[in-house]
Amino acid sequence: MKFMVKAPAKINLSLDVLYKRSDGYHEVEMIMTTIDLADRLEFSLLPHKEIKIVSHNRFVPDDQRNLAYQAAKLLQDRFQIDAGVKISIEKNIPVAAGLAGGSSDAAATLRGLNKLWGLGLSMETLAELGAEIGSDVPFCVYGGTALSKGRGEKITHLPAPPTCWVILAKPFIGVSTADVYRRLNLEHIAHPNTQSMIQALEEGSFFGVCDYVANVLEDVTLNLYPEVALIKDQMKRFGADAVLMSGSGPTVFGLVQHDSRMQRIYNGLRGFCDQVFAVRMLGEKHTLD
Structure with a gap:
């Protein structure tokens, strides 16, 4: 079984930092929206409990530093999945750009493996899991346009911006x-x-x-x-x-x-x-x- 999932970039229409929290994170209030610049992730089922990351971009790590790898490992461990996956990443979003490329790859991995491994998880559960990986991942799970609060995990959906x-x-x-x-x-x-x-x-x-x-x-x-x-x-x-x-x-x-x-x-x-x-x-x- 093999299929493709798009992982679109995001831009911040508004980004506010309210204060530094006692846990070391900053309390933020951000309005983000997805744009039509996307990585493409292909998921292939592996018979053994292996997570294999493949990318031709030299800036994309193929080990546990990769957020897509972390997303796959989180699902494997949390739901005792014995199967593995090969994740091929076609990188179109620039790396370390402020466009949430890594977070979007992680979110696409959560959505993709939910289907590949037949987990039946809701978007809300995937977003909660995503918050364990990174602050932008919950928004990237949902996509669209949203207000993100807390450290990024509290999502309120908003209308899409006008076409431009x-x-x-x-x-x-x-x-x-x-x-x-x-x-x-x-x-x-x-x-x-x-x-x-x-x-x-x-x-x-x-x-x-x-x-x-x-x-x-x-x-x-x-x-x-x-x-x-x-x-x-x-x-x-x-x-x-x-x-x-x-x-x-x-x-x-x-x-x-x-x-x-x-x-x-x-x-x-x-x-x-x-x-x-x-x-x-x-x-x-x-x-x-």
Whole structure:
């Protein structure tokens, strides 16, 4: 038995950090949405209790460091599964980009192995399991658009953003999320207007969404990596309707309504950046089928 599952990237339309918790994690309030840039994972049943990760991308680990491996191992151990799996990962989402590529691979693995191993688990249970792997995994289990609270595990589903282009630009650097959070000064940040973003989504207002994009981690990363600030400035100059860094970076995205402007921005950015993509919003939640 063999089948394919897509693992789409996410962007943060809004990212707020409220305070540092007693358990060492940060209390967050994020609005995330999936986009049509996706890894593809192929699952093949193995007769023995083996988890085999295969990828042609040299930045993708094939052992327990891989979040897809961790997801498979979690299900194996929790439900005493004697079968194994070969997971072939076609990596299209840039690694260490602030786009939740690893978390989405883990979420796709939870959904895929739920089917391959006939576990019959609900999306809610898969999301709870995902929270044991990483903060973005519960959202990635569901997909679509959602408000994530706590350390990312408390999910409230929201309407999809209005149809538009998303232009992504990632410089050839990696950013340590832990380092960015360590450098974040919670006493000197301007908190996003999360409720206004939710209202814009509920009203289907593209320019409302553009007005309220915000990310409290952005200033930290821009100060550490001037090349990220340069990309953001260029994207604004080329005419994107809204520009924001996703997650802890370094990927910057622009929202654009019109095809002609999208093409102009895309072409202009390719002279400044290693990896540039122009994709659509997805908006739809995943299903168990």
